Amino acid sequence: MEKKxxxxxxxxGAGEEKMRYSDEELKEFxxxxxxxxxxxxxxxxxxxxxxxxxxDHGTNDTSPTFKLLEDAADVLSKEETAQLAARQEKFIEHLxxxxxxxxxxxxxxxxxxxxxxxxxxxxxxxxxxxxxDAKRDKPAS
Numbered sequence: 801m802e803k804k805x806x807x808x809x810x811x812x813g814a815g816e817e818k819m820r821y822s823d824e825e826l827k828e829f830x831x832x833x834x835x836x837x838x839x840x841x842x843x844x845x846x847x848x849x850x851x852x853x854x855x856d857h858g859t860n861d862t863s864p865t866f867k868l869l870e871d872a873a874d875v876l877s878k879e880e881t882a883q884l885a886a887r888q889e890k891f892i893e894h895l896x897x898x899x900x901x902x903x904x905x906x907x908x909x910x911x912x913x914x915x916x917x918x919x920x921x922x923x924x925x926x927x928x929x930x931x932x933d934a935k936r937d938k939p940a941s
Contacts, residue, residue, distance in 0.1 A: 818916060819909075819916075820905055820906070820908070820909060820916070821905075821907065821908045821916065823905075825908075825919075826902050826905065826907055826908075829898075829902055829907060829908065829922060829926065830899065830902045832923065832926050833895055833898050833899055833902065833926045833927075834899070836895055836926055837892065837895045837896065837899070840888060840891050840892050840895060841892060843888055844885060844888040844889060844892060847881055847884055847885040847888060848885055850881055851878060851881050851882060851885065891927070894927035895926065895927050897927065898926055898927040907922075908922055910929070910930050910931045910934050911929045911930060911934075912930050912931075912934035912937075912938065913930075913931060913933075913934050915931060917929075917930070917931050918931070
């Protein structure tokens, strides 16, 4: 009888590599992704709300020079916040795509090599679609 070693992902005695994560392992990853997704959505909402707030810092009756500097800082800050919000939105999309891969049981399989992405990498970057080696060897686009 063949016995699987879950840490290495290889079947003991058979020399075959594991082709996908087990349902139990996928459930663990799904919980991690859902937790990250909830946190990311919360952060995204904070960024969006800070963009829509009309902050008046009480500079209407101060010197015109100070008002001009304050307005310039606000524009720069809003641009940075908008960039952060766009990155957060993309991160949310990647996490949602990872959930779809969990559901169709293709999660954790490198899209370049077809091998399993190590658990440590998926725990750090739950939306990863490539092993580190495949990412390193992939030509820049």
